[in-house]
Amino acid sequence: MAWVLEARDIHKSYGHVRSLQGASLEVGEGEVVALIGDNGAGKSTLTKCLSGVVPVDSGEIRVDGRPAAFRNAQDAREHGIETVYQDLALAVDLNAVQNIYLGREIMAPGLRGRLGFLDGRAMLERTQASFRELGVNVPDIRSAVANFSGGQRQGVAVARALMWARRVVFMDEPTAALGVAQTRNVLNLIRKVSERGVSVVLISHSMPDVMAVADRIVVLRQGRTVARFRAGEVRSDDLVAAMTGSLEVEGAAA
Template sequence: MSQPLLEARKVSKRYGRVHALQGADFTVHPGEVVALIGDNGAGKSTLVKTLSGSTAPDGGEILVDGTPVRLTGPLDARRHGVETVYQDLALAQDLDAAANLHLGRELHRPGLLGRLGVLDNAAMRRSAVAAFAELGVDLRDVTVPVAALSGGQRQSVAVARAVAFAGRVIFMDEPTAALGVVQRGRVLETIRRVRDRGISVVLISHNMPEVLSVADRVEVLRLGRRVAVLDAAATSVEELVGAMTGALDPAQDPALDPEPAPGTDGAA
């Protein structure tokens, strides 16, 4: 397989007494949709935060193109082409959809002597309308404050924002959780389009049929560790659920354990 674009190796993270990540591994290859699944509290969002620079891991390594990196913040991750749609959406509620789309990357009119001029709102609106149209996002007015949009529309704005600026990989932490059937289908379609542009997508979802319909690979996290890597075309909802809950974990069922029991390993 190709050289991984992004990798977590044995990443750990504690929140006080909670050991959210306990040596978690994770791999993203170029141009794939990889689903990151696991039960509530398995550490998915925490892992995404460490890979997108918004939380520093306590241990382990993060590699970009095979080279260890230390991500000092979301802007640093962005320099490596990593964008994130967080589970707890980070949109500016008082700004409109067009301004949110350009948050942190505002367009300016050229100023005197090459200096940055005033914000070019018209250009931002035009580019926002184009970006939403390209993603099939149905937003009648890009100048309404985001606070006045529905949850699903806000979610669409956040997804569009990440897509518009992602260089190499987009993390989407439960992007469809708040959406109705139609909007959900659109987000999945967006994920496929993004992948077709050669950008990798990491999808976190609790919806197993959705995972199987859009992902190329599935990595399963349980209790802060990766416990399975599955080819989406060759697995089933039952197998995914089994891996998430530990029902298929050999360590929990000695009858399935191919390893000899401790003390019987034949060491002389």
């Protein structure tokens, strides 16, 4: 498989704390790759490195087979990589359209745009089209996000990431604190994202969620990649064993 995103032998330390000690990750086009590990395994740090939020100390990042240097989040975005963080990073006082286009507003054509006016209609129509395609349902697209449920907010955050992602979307604990129905909706969103050819890296502690949507599973422990599995060829017990160190299988089928 040709990888759209590769991370090889990534190291990252914060003072004396070595968060990553040779972590690796490969993501193919349209794949859902689950990144799992116990607390402190390095999942969040690796996500931040591959989202451009923090620089790596050493190692290599490649996009479409070519070396890439992410100095900041904008560099990652320019390579088509977006992230949905666990706190969603939504401006809850703004409506869904404003959140989708925050910092990326469409200016009105002609003189009005040069005077600083926005093209509200274009942004509204594109947001509505994206929500329809993804099956995101909100009570009122012009209502403040503060009025939405947790699942509806998650849908807005995913739609925002997908609006701009061309290659990969990282999703950090997207079903945390959601009910059964809301979790099902988010997992359906993940499937729809991958069906569009955009890869998803799912960071999750929920083994049922991982087994439901992942094509492959990568396990981190103590800052290292210790196991790789194909989702259809592994049991939840094996994943837990790899996370805790009672099963060492690095080099398993990728």
